[in-house]
Amino acid sequence: MYELKVITNFSAAHQLKEFEGACEELHGHNWKIEVYVTSDTLNEAGVTIDFRTLKKHVKAVVGTLDHKFLNDLEPFRNQNPSSENIAKYVAEQLALSLQAPEIKVSRVTAWESEDACATYYP
Ligand SMILES: [Zn+2]
Numbered sequence: 001m002y003e004l005k006v007i008t009n010f011s012a013a014h015q016l017k018e019f020e021g022a023c024e025e026l027h028g029h030n031w032k033i034e035v036y037v038t039s040d041t042l043n044e045a046g047v048t049i050d051f052r053t054l055k056k057h058v059k060a061v062v063g064t065l066d067h068k069f070l071n072d073l074e075p076f077r078n079q080n081p082s083s084e085n086i087a088k089y090v091a092e093q094l095a096l097s098l099q100a101p102e103i104k105v106s107r108v109t110a111w112e113s114e115d116a117c118a119t120y121y122p
Pocket of ligand 1: 014023027028029112
């Protein structure tokens with residue numbers, strides 16, 4: 001199996017409800033998003049997917065979150081925009097965006113600080 005990883009970043013504000021601690025207050029993070037995709041096969045060019053193509057899809061998905069107040073966005077109306085839920089959202093939207101059955105989004109990690117991250121495995 002082949003696995004590719006690309007990294008991107010976004011900045012946004014959020015507020016975690018029913019959360020005891022500083023995260024209940026409105027605050028922001030510079031998130032780092034790591035996306036992993038896997039494939040059993042390579043295309044005619046000998047690659048899983050062109051990195052530029054993959055990055056374009058990842059940036060389009062992550063761009064929907066950049067410089068936003070995440071709690072106001074549709075996917076987070078009924079669930080906290082936690083790093084866990086952000087990772088899940090990116091994984092699901094990326095899978096829809098790629099529309100390539102041979103390429104699987106195997107995990108997405110959302111770093112909300114240098115030493116804290118959440119990973120979602122679809
Ligand atoms: Zn936070």
